[in-house]
Amino acid sequence: MNDDVLAIETRGISKTYGAGHTEVVALCDASVAIPRGRTVALLGPSGAGKSTFLMAVGLINPPTTGQIAIGGVPVLDGPVALVNLRRFRRKHIGYVFQKSNLIPFLSARENVQVALELNGAPARQARRRAMELLDELGVAPRAENTPAMLSGGEQQRVAIARALANRPSVILADEPTAALDSHRGRQVMELFRDVAHRHGAAAIVVTHDHRTLEVFDAIYQMEDGTITGGLALPTDAYSSP
Amino acid sequence: MNLAVKDIQHNLGRFALTVLGIGMLLMIVMGMGGIYRGLVEDATLLLERIGGDLWVVQRDTRGPFAEISRVPRTLAHRLLAVPGVQSAREFVFHTIQRQHEGRPLRMSVLGLSWPQDKGQWLPLVAGRPLAQNHFELIADKTLGLRLHERIQLGKETYTVVGVTSGMASTAGDGMIFVTVWDAQVIQFDAPGEAIRLERAAREHRSRTEDIFLHQPLLAEQLARPTADLPAAASPELSAVVVRIAPGANQEKVASTIASWSDVSVFTKAGQGELLLKGMVDKSRRQLGMFRTLLTIIAAVVMSLILYTLTLDKLHSIALLKLIGAPNRTILGMILQQAIVLGAVGYGIAYLVGQKVFPHFPRRVVLTNEDLLRLAIIVLGISVISSVLGIWKAMRAAPNDALMG
Numbered sequence: 001m002n003d004d005v006l007a008i009e010t011r012g013i014s015k016t017y018g019a020g021h022t023e024v025v026a027l028c029d030a031s032v033a034i035p036r037g038r039t040v041a042l043l044g045p046s047g048a049g050k051s052t053f054l055m056a057v058g059l060i061n062p063p064t065t066g067q068i069a070i071g072g073v074p075v076l077d078g079p080v081a082l083v084n085l086r087r088f089r090r091k092h093i094g095y096v097f098q099k100s101n102l103i104p105f106l107s108a109r110e111n112v113q114v115a116l117e118l119n120g121a122p123a124r125q126a127r128r129r130a131m132e133l134l135d136e137l138g139v140a141p142r143a144e145n146t147p148a149m150l151s152g153g154e155q156q157r158v159a160i161a162r163a164l165a166n167r168p169s170v171i172l173a174d175e176p177t178a179a180l181d182s183h184r185g186r187q188v189m190e191l192f193r194d195v196a197h198r199h200g201a202a203a204i205v206v207t208h209d210h211r212t213l214e215v216f217d218a219i220y221q222m223e224d225g226t227i228t229g230g231l232a233l234p235t236d237a238y239s240s241p
Numbered sequence: 242m243n244l245a246v247k248d249i250q251h252n253l254g255r256f257a258l259t260v261l262g263i264g265m266l267l268m269i270v271m272g273m274g275g276i277y278r279g280l281v282e283d284a285t286l287l288l289e290r291i292g293g294d295l296w297v298v299q300r301d302t303r304g305p306f307a308e309i310s311r312v313p314r315t316l317a318h319r320l321l322a323v324p325g326v327q328s329a330r331e332f333v334f335h336t337i338q339r340q341h342e343g344r345p346l347r348m349s350v351l352g353l354s355w356p357q358d359k360g361q362w363l364p365l366v367a368g369r370p371l372a373q374n375h376f377e378l379i380a381d382k383t384l385g386l387r388l389h390e391r392i393q394l395g396k397e398t399y400t401v402v403g404v405t406s407g408m409a410s411t412a413g414d415g416m417i418f419v420t421v422w423d424a425q426v427i428q429f430d431a432p433g434e435a436i437r438l439e440r441a442a443r444e445h446r447s448r449t450e451d452i453f454l455h456q457p458l459l460a461e462q463l464a465r466p467t468a469d470l471p472a473a474a475s476p477e478l479s480a481v482v483v484r485i486a487p488g489a490n491q492e493k494v495a496s497t498i499a500s501w502s503d504v505s506v507f508t509k510a511g512q513g514e515l516l517l518k519g520m521v522d523k524s525r526r527q528l529g530m531f532r533t534l535l536t537i538i539a540a541v542v543m544s545l546i547l548y549t550l551t552l553d554k555l556h557s558i559a560l561l562k563l564i565g566a567p568n569r570t571i572l573g574m575i576l577q578q579a580i581v582l583g584a585v586g587y588g589i590a591y592l593v594g595q596k597v598f599p600h601f602p603r604r605v606v607l608t609n610e611d612l613l614r615l616a617i618i619v620l621g622i623s624v625i626s627s628v629l630g631i632w633k634a635m636r637a638a639p640n641d642a643l644m645g
């Protein structure tokens with residue numbers, strides 16, 4: 001892959017929940033193109049469809065229509081999977097969700113380690129890398145505690161460590177800093193940016209925190225399922241003006 | 242990292258209790274099978290230990306165990322005259338229930354045909370075989386009689402000289418072994434008053450019946466004990482056990498004896514059949530049904546447990562799918578827990594059973610074959626009962642992790 005290849009490319013994806021009079025159009029003809037190494041922020045009011053968009057790009061909740069390509073590989077055509085989604089997620093995508101989502105019966109370290117082992121890392125190596133990541137996020141002292149014994153912010157940082165564990169080419173974060181103080185929040189955003197730059201990954205971060213926006217390479221706005229704004233780049237063929 | 246083990250460690254207390262419960266349930270299944278096996282074994286062991294090839298009993302009876310059989314003492318001598326018979330042992334068998342040291346003592350009395358048979362063949366765990374033809378007995382340890390203990394049976398006192406293990410009748414009563422003569426004395430023991438009344442009746446007959454008037458010498462005999470009277474019937478045996486001489490044709494001997502109109506003949510296998518098909522059949526079938534039901538119950542309980550264990554983990558399972566865990570990982574986690582549950586439960590059942598079963602009133606026999614079969618069944622149950630949980634887990638969608 002070279003830098004010309006788009007890390008994330010969506011073409012007119014739409015998502016409709018329900019049917020008939022309960023129908024909700026959560027995503028409407030959303031197109032983005034994000035090259036490798038870039039970090040973008042996704043802003044928008046509650047209910048705008050930010051999480052829905054992230055779950056579509058993250059191959060968790062496929063769109064109703066539209067295409068998604070990751071790293072130049074077409075992966076979804078509407079709801080139809082063109083690759084083994086689970087394997088693709090494991091290898092290429094790292095998630096941090098609105099609520100911290102850790103496995104309650106595993107310690108902080110094991111939560112990170114399991115993602116590495118699932119991707120084929122030998123136990124010892126996975127363990128070492130998990131500790132490095134936790135250290136980088138400042139939660140190494142709590143490595144052997146289970147999620148129930150961690151604060152919301154600590155849980156969120158463990159989740160971030162897990163998301164970065166396999167050096168994904170796509171990082172998707174849904175309000176990752178909501179549980180963190182502004183200093184930590186900024187640190188995490190910078191971490192995303194650095195990881196993206198260093199590994200040639202792309203990151204989409206949903207945030208409400210306008211103080212950290214200068215960290216990002218671009219900003220998308222979202223309202224009623226429609227995306228506006230974005231990058232002014234030559235390869236940027238599908239984003240709206 | 243083994244997710245199944247991690248989850249168990251995290252919920253160790255609850256898992257331990259669950260596994261203990263399963264273990265107890267499996268122990269009962271195991272014990273039920275052991276009682277069933279013990280029943281069959283008690284019946285066959287008795288015949289096996291007594292030995293002999295043919296059982297000669299009263300005509301048209303299924304004695305001596307299944308029902309009462311009476312044959313005359315002389316039968317043994319008649320049988321010895323049949324070509325091909327090596328030995329003919331007198332066999333007396335009956336059950337008595339007496340009070341001993343304030344508790345009811347139910348025993349099956351087996352007569353040994355002294356002097357050929359002193360009980361050398363018995364599985365003695367203490368003491369010795371009989372050394373004299375009267376007032377010594379060998380008792381099974383389930384009766385709780387100690388070596389050298391004295392016990393009153395009828396008008397005589399007997400000393401326990403030997404203790405056996407595992408000698409019980411088909412009803413599960415512990416056995417005692419005495420000489421045939423003693424066995425008959427115990428069986429036909431009559432109170433003193435009854436004997437006096439019988440003697441008085443005899444004297445009355447001697448004055449009224451012609452035969453005594455014609456033969457005065459006969460009247461003199463009347464003062465002797467009933468059993469010694471030549472004219473009165475002597476106590477009878479339950480059966481005679483015949484051993485066939487080496488090289489002789491058992492079927493030929495059996496058909497010779499069967500042609501006598503006062504007795505019936507059974508082979509050892511036939512006698513075993515009578516015990517299993519007749520006497521213990523109902524309890525055997527009952528136990529079999531019970532065991533089957535318990536196995537089904539264990540399967541249902543395990544299914545429910547594994548299902549709830551999976552339900553509790555559903556969020557984690559969705560999350561694992563989300564971060565890309567293949568189905569094999571999730572299936573493995575549930576299956577491994579099921580097998581750990583089954584295996585540890587089985588282990589507990591076995592260990593606790595070893596401690597508990599010897600205190601059961603009836604013998605519990607755990608054969609390797611039965612243990613292996615149960616182990617395979619438990620393994621099968623573990624796998625089958627995790628199906629419900631696996632089905633639920635497979636239906637969990639990755640985005641379930643983001644809800645609720």
Ligand SMILES: Nc1ncnc2c1ncn2[C@@H]1O[C@H](COP(=O)(O)OP(=O)(O)OP(=O)(O)O)[C@@H](O)[C@H]1O
Nearest residue numbers: 017018024025026045046047048049050051052053
């Ligand atoms: N599973 C669902 N079924 C039906 N409607 C849904 C579902 N998930 C989301 N929606 C609807 O889709 C719209 C977009 O929701 P989404 O969660 O994407 O918003 P959001 O921008 O992430 O909001 P917030 O900032 O509050 O997290 C909302 O109107 C929501 O009610």
Ligand SMILES: [Mg+2]
Nearest residue numbers: 050051098174
């Ligand atoms: Mg949201």
